[in-house]
Amino acid sequence: MARYMLKRIAGVLVTAVVVLVIAFFLIRLIPGDPAGVALGPEATPERINEFREQMGLNQPLPVQFGIFVGRLLHGDFGTSIFFRQPVSQVILSRVETTFWLTCAALLVTLLIGVPLGVIAAVKRGTWIDQLLLLAALVGVSLPSFWLGLLLILLFAVDLRWLPSSGFPSVFLTGQIANLRYIILPAVTLGVAECALLARLTRSSMLDVLRTDYITTARAKGLKESRIIIKHGLRNAAIPIVTVIGFTIAKLFAGAVVTETVFALPGIGRLAIEAILSRDYPVIQALMVVVALTYLVFNLLTDLVYAVIDPRVSYR
Amino acid sequence: MRLFLRQLRRRPTALVGFVLLVALSVVAVFAPMIAPYDPMKLSVSHRLEAPSAEHLMGTDDFGRDILSRVVYGARLSLMTGAAISALSACLGLVLGIISGFYRWPALVLMRIVDALMAFPSILLALAITAITGKASLTNVIIALAVVYTPQMARIGYSATLTIRQNLYVEACRAIGVSNVRVMFRHVLPNFVSLVIVQTTFIFGWAILGAAALDFLGVGTPPSVPAWGAMVNGGRIYISRAPWMILFPGAFVFMTVLALNLLGDALRDMLDPQLRKL
Numbered sequence: 001m002a003r004y005m006l007k008r009i010a011g012v013l014v015t016a017v018v019v020l021v022i023a024f025f026l027i028r029l030i031p032g033d034p035a036g037v038a039l040g041p042e043a044t045p046e047r048i049n050e051f052r053e054q055m056g057l058n059q060p061l062p063v064q065f066g067i068f069v070g071r072l073l074h075g076d077f078g079t080s081i082f083f084r085q086p087v088s089q090v091i092l093s094r095v096e097t098t099f100w101l102t103c104a105a106l107l108v109t110l111l112i113g114v115p116l117g118v119i120a121a122v123k124r125g126t127w128i129d130q131l132l133l134l135a136a137l138v139g140v141s142l143p144s145f146w147l148g149l150l151l152i153l154l155f156a157v158d159l160r161w162l163p164s165s166g167f168p169s170v171f172l173t174g175q176i177a178n179l180r181y182i183i184l185p186a187v188t189l190g191v192a193e194c195a196l197l198a199r200l201t202r203s204s205m206l207d208v209l210r211t212d213y214i215t216t217a218r219a220k221g222l223k224e225s226r227i228i229i230k231h232g233l234r235n236a237a238i239p240i241v242t243v244i245g246f247t248i249a250k251l252f253a254g255a256v257v258t259e260t261v262f263a264l265p266g267i268g269r270l271a272i273e274a275i276l277s278r279d280y281p282v283i284q285a286l287m288v289v290v291a292l293t294y295l296v297f298n299l300l301t302d303l304v305y306a307v308i309d310p311r312v313s314y315r
Numbered sequence: 316m317r318l319f320l321r322q323l324r325r326r327p328t329a330l331v332g333f334v335l336l337v338a339l340s341v342v343a344v345f346a347p348m349i350a351p352y353d354p355m356k357l358s359v360s361h362r363l364e365a366p367s368a369e370h371l372m373g374t375d376d377f378g379r380d381i382l383s384r385v386v387y388g389a390r391l392s393l394m395t396g397a398a399i400s401a402l403s404a405c406l407g408l409v410l411g412i413i414s415g416f417y418r419w420p421a422l423v424l425m426r427i428v429d430a431l432m433a434f435p436s437i438l439l440a441l442a443i444t445a446i447t448g449k450a451s452l453t454n455v456i457i458a459l460a461v462v463y464t465p466q467m468a469r470i471g472y473s474a475t476l477t478i479r480q481n482l483y484v485e486a487c488r489a490i491g492v493s494n495v496r497v498m499f500r501h502v503l504p505n506f507v508s509l510v511i512v513q514t515t516f517i518f519g520w521a522i523l524g525a526a527a528l529d530f531l532g533v534g535t536p537p538s539v540p541a542w543g544a545m546v547n548g549g550r551i552y553i554s555r556a557p558w559m560i561l562f563p564g565a566f567v568f569m570t571v572l573a574l575n576l577l578g579d580a581l582r583d584m585l586d587p588q589l590r591k592l
Binding site: 015021027030138141144145146254272276278283286290291295 | 531572
């Protein structure tokens, strides 16, 4: 087990280094001088030289990479060109919205995806199963930006039940009711993942429902609902739990489109603002933060999986 | 082909997907004949008109006919999706097969593939479009091809690792067949079914991804009739002219659904082990 865990951690560390290399060199592929790009067209040659010296841009590339990694380890992502503030501060100011959105979307995913998958597995081969499978395909095929606008049209414009945009901070205002701003975005973001989770749950449940201990439980005369929930779902949940880490990372990424549709001041919206204003330090920092978050979630998932199901570490 | 048609008959959903895709392809090919108006023609006197006999899907804020723009959008979307899926399939397969055959390139290439897969697809595509410069169709294709190449490379790599253990591959090498010939003549044809299925799914994801980039304003230029950009253009008129977002979005959805239905059927037909997923 320990050997498996060390191997996984080493693998993730190597991938993390490659992530940093890609994020570092991708930004350097931008045509022109990074100092000129960072300071804008009005910068004087003296200011550009000073900036190059300050940021180590006159050093050889491997040295620059070393400086970049050193700064990252101290949480220093540089200064935003657009906001004129440290990048880490800009990102931290946007974390709250994305945090609430991801949590709420995960809740939608679990509350709808798992029960639908269980029902589809129990009713395997019937019209209910076919309908749920089709609904799952419809869910993954829906463009999130379109679904979001349709929900705004129905629930915000026509029925006026929910707000269509913005998100006042819950932490700063202390108003938990502000979470109603997150309902429509969470449904928009959760639908595709919910469809994928329903398919995974169905497949995992089908595997379990074919096992001998389920036959034994039935032979003992246990109630079908007890067999499905206590013996079936509990065992089928292992692969489901392991994809939750992966799902969180995907929801975090999906926030880019959803936050734009609902004008939410989160990390995803920040990514778009940074791209449109060519704020390269912010783009680079977001790439690093999001990719490393994904790697950490995946690693934790693998380690938890190895603890829950030790057979994994011997495969 | 006969097997494919039999599968279509057995699965009505797959048949629906196939028919939808054929219909969309016909619309794309014959766009100039089907579109009732010039998709770029501005008409201030007809702006924001609701669907009517004259304009079946209404008009946009510049008075352009939405049906004509949606029809031309089909051409653009299918071409973009096809280019991205073909490019990522070719690149990914070459990288995957080479990595499956040679130990050292595998160590480097597969780490790069893993790292690229750690970046969320939309964020990576956004970063690449920012680097490649101004919004253009070519940049969208390059960005999304880079995003989807790692997935195909992973499939090519794992399939090659399995297939190269077979005796016939060893026999080929024993009689002096070159590695390149073994890779592309004897290994690749043995997992081509997996490639077809994955390419169908990538086709759908690419259309969704390109529409999302267009919607975010970093894809094709706004004047081009692209579905994602059309939905974005209709956002501010959502309560006054909802048809501006309804029709283009519905076409993105239908196209992706058709490809997913077809991909599902192909997967069942070509790889029965995956049927339960």
